[in-house]
Amino acid sequence: MIEAVVMIALGQEVVFTDRQRRIIDRMSPPPALPVDTTNRVTDNADAASLGARLFKTRTFSASGAVSCDTCHVPWEGFDDGRKLAKGEGDGTRNTPTLLGAAHQRWFFWDGRADSLWAQALHPFEAPAEFGSSRTDAVRIMHDTPDLRAAYENVFGPLPPMEDLERFPAGARPGTPQWDAMTPPDRHAVTEAFVHMGKSIAAFERTIPFATSKFDRWVAAGQPTDTGLTQQERRGLELFNGAAGCRNCHGGPLFTDRAFHNIGLPEPDGSLPSDPGRSAGLAEARTHEFRAGGEWSDDPKGATARRAATARDGPEHWGAFRTPTLRNLPDTAPYMHDGRFATLAEVLAFYNTLEDQVRLDHHQEQVLTPLNLPPEDLAALEAFLRTLDDTPEKAAGTP
Ligand code: HEC
Ligand code: HEC
Incomplete structure (x- = not known):
């Protein structure tokens, strides 16, 4: 028996x-995190601490109710448990976890961003997520004393965002407000916006398994x-x-x-x-914030070459x-x-x-x-x- x-x-x-x-x-x-040469503050602790605050800030969204952690809830595996995401509008895809995200080479389900910092800029101007604009995002940071201090500590002075003539509400590429701004002012806003994305990416790298x-x-x-x-x-x-x-x-x-x-x-x-992926790769190659573009800290490096040399084909x-x-x-x-x-x-x-x-x-x-x-x-x-x-x-x- x-x-x-x-x-x-x-x-x-x-x-x-x-x-x-x-x-x-x-x-x-x-494994250890891959090096990200496209982001010069990638492992900067002050930038990461700013990024952690930006990640939780709800005032960036049009209604003031949505932050990154609305959808990427830290104690729920950094996602939302929903079938499709819901921010200022209804999303069309499921929210992925951020656990391990910094290890990826391509971001989003279709890989339409080729760096973690570029990914972090999409939600601000996406109608279904924050439904806002880069100019408003930079202004809100400028007008929030602790965020402004943390930002200026790492990146230096912000543009005079209180000047609504120079930096009109709702200004983002594709809007008349944006077209009305001078090229140097557009450049200054985009630069500060990119710094926000790079800080958020630095924070995301600290999310451990x-x-x-x-x-x-x-x-x-x-x-x-x-x-x-x-x-x-x-x-x-x-x-x-x-x-x-x-x-x-x-x-x-x-x-x-x-x-x-x-x-x-x-x-x-x-x-x-x-x-x-077919649409994702096309976007990654041409996006304003691509690793091979002017906002990258290493536009000729290996990450930039990845999008340029990625094989495209009908199987995508x-x-x-x-x-x-x-x-x-x-x-x-x-x-x-x-x-x-x-x-x-x-x-x-x-x-x-x-x-x-x-x-x-x-x-x-x-x-x-x-x-x-x-x-x-x-x-x-x-x-x-x-x-x-x-x-x-x-x-x-x-
Ligand atoms: C040919 C490559 C391939 C193979 C083989 C494969 N998977 Fe997948 N798996 C994927 C892809 C791609 C997705 C995402 C598909 C989508 O969302 O359209 C996925 C999604 C998943 C998911 C959903 C995860 C999430 O967070 O949404 C699970 C779980 C999973 N696979 C488990 C498995 C298991 C278990 C096996 C073996 C039985 C397996 N997979 C075999 C490519 C593969
Ligand atoms: C409305 C819900 C929502 C909000 C708000 C939101 N996300 Fe997401 N996030 C998503 C969805 C959905 C995807 C996948 C979209 C896709 O693949 O098309 C995603 C994808 C990502 C990815 C890519 C992960 C991977 O594995 O490729 C990262 C990183 C990320 N989000 C970070 C952020 C950050 C940082 C913010 C704030 C600036 C933010 N998200 C705001 C829903 C949201």
């Missing part, structure tokens, strides 16, 4: 080969008797093996930082309409950036449009690829239906949950 029990337990045991163990060792811990159960287990040398349960190990085995997740979600960030079209069907059966149509799989319990719902409320729904899609959209040559070829039995799907989900670091962060929860 006792022997039979032992045999069942042994039958379920997952034993990793040396090669598998080496692959697992490369999945943890998260905490250590997950998986990281602790790898750090302990992948012990066979403690750390991960047999079910979690089975999930890991599938993740790196038969389920093929590692092809795109490999490495310690659980993302290849690249773009793929996994063929998610539109709920109403129509053809997908979001061009994703409808492709989105592979998201990290760290902290998933905190970042539901899932996918660029928040279509899946639970991890079980995500896994059900990968398992059957039901209704997967196949556009000629626009398709990722690596995905095939997994056809896994329910216990294996449960194991995959259990493994994904070991990548959550929330229990350790809980101490900082308000």
Whole structure:
């Protein structure tokens, strides 16, 4: 009787080969942050502390009710738990977590910003987010004594924003107010605005990953008797093996930082309409705040060259950036449009690829239906949950 029990337990045991163990060792811990030469205050503590304040300031938004942390809520995995974002208006995409964002090479689901600081400038002038203008943003900072002091401490004096003739309300590119400003005044406002983005980026680099159960287990040398349960190990085995997740979600960030079209069907059966990466790359290459542009601190460096040399092709149509799989319990719902409320729904899609959209040559070829039995799907989900670091962060929860 006792022997039979032992045999069942042994039958379920997952034993990793040396090669598998080496692959697992490369999945943890998260790497050091990449250097960002396009932002000269990237690791400046005073800039980061200004950035942290800007991140929480609601007065930048048109109604005074929306800040970055309305959507990127620090104690909710730096996202909002909503299907689609909601700021001054209704957004069209799901809010991604900021945990690990500073490790990316391309920002947004479609990678339309090629630096973290350039990304941070979009929400100010986006109608659905802050619905404001760079001139008003700089003026609000100018008129808020602690923000102004923190800014001038790092970057020097702000323009005389109290002069509403020279710096009219609502002035941003594409408006008559902006066209009425002199080129030097436009330059001064944009320069201060860019400094705001660079400070926010410096702050975002200080948002840490905490250590997950998986990281602790790898750090302990992948012990066979403690750390991960047999079910979690089975999930890991599938993740790196038969389920093929590692092809795109490999490495310690659980993302290849690249773009793929996994063929998610539109709920109403129509053809997908979001061009994703194709439009994102075109925008990254031409955007005013691109890494190769005049506001970059390293316009000829490697980051700038990345956008210039990125391969463009039909497979980019409808492709989105592979998201990290760290902290998933905190970042539901899932996918660029928040279509899946639970991890079980995500896994059900990968398992059957039901209704997967196949556009000629626009398709990722690596995905095939997994056809896994329910216990294996449960194991995959259990493994994904070991990548959550929330229990350790809980101490900082308000
Ligand atoms: C209305 C909600 C909302 C507000 C406000 C908002 N964001 Fe976002 N954020 C989003 C959404 C949605 C996306 C993804 C949009 C897309 O990919 O098209 C995003 C993307 C990002 C990304 C890219 C993450 C990645 O992995 O690529 C960063 C970084 C970010 N936001 C930071 C900020 C900062 C800084 C602010 C304030 C200046 C801010 N956000 C304000 C909803 C919001
Ligand atoms: C071909 C590359 C590729 C493979 C293989 C792949 N994924 Fe993904 N995964 C993606 C992309 C791209 C997205 C985002 C798609 C979108 O939003 O349109 C994604 C999204 C996800 C999400 C949603 C995360 C979030 O924050 O929204 C989860 C969870 C996920 N994948 C898990 C897995 C698992 C588990 C496997 C293995 C069964 C897997 N993926 C295999 C590329 C891939």
